[in-house]
Amino acid sequence: MEREVNPSIARNPHTESKKDWRARLLPRRIEAASDVAIGAALAARLDALVAQFSPRSIGFYWPLRGEFDARAWITAWLAADASRRAALPAIPERHTPLVFHAWTPDAPMCEGHHGILEPQSQEVIVPDLLFVPCVGFDRDGYRLGYGGGYYDRTLAAWPGVALPVTVGIAYEACRIDDGVLAREAHDLPLDAVVTEAATHLCQRSRER
DSSP, rough: OOOOOOOTSSSGGSOOOHHHHHHHHHHHHHHHOOHHHHHHHHHHHHHHHHEEEEEEEEEEOOOOOOOOOOHHOOOOOHHOTOOOOEEEEOSSSSSSOEEEEEOOOOOOEOOOGGGOOOESOOOOOOSSSEEESSEEETTTTTTEEEOOOOOHHHHHHHHHHOOOEEEEEGGGGGTTTTSSSSOOOTTOOOOOEEEEEEEEOHHHHHHH
């Protein structure tokens, strides 16, 4: 991955648990997400990276507080080509893999598990590329999430022939410079992490 010095992040993450890192980084993410210029810069980097992979379908996420809101970006991406598809995750049951249901800007929505909105549509899409929200990320492309394990379970049970391209959506203020926590057996690095300042390409994306 590209790496620049970020003095705002502590230098010894191995002394902190994932819970501690979430407590440290969530306020930073909320602050970054409130900056319109940061959002515009992140969207521009998404344009370039997605063009590189040319997916026909993208799975994204309904934004929670502090997360980059990709809905406007996805709406413009869909409008540019009628053959493109987008999908949002649905949780059939708690602690089970996500299922991606077709989404359009005018799609009826309903509240799912954890109070997150999901498309009412039951049309399942297996996306070519996934936008994955990050609380934090490290130089090797490993993501710090909320701890529910949904994306880990989803990728482990992926129904497609090949895994999707995974693109973490994050902010530079939430980059951990010296690695993160000890890897767990189910952890997979993302293919790339996009922030407002850089596109961090990881080893898997270079091999695609």
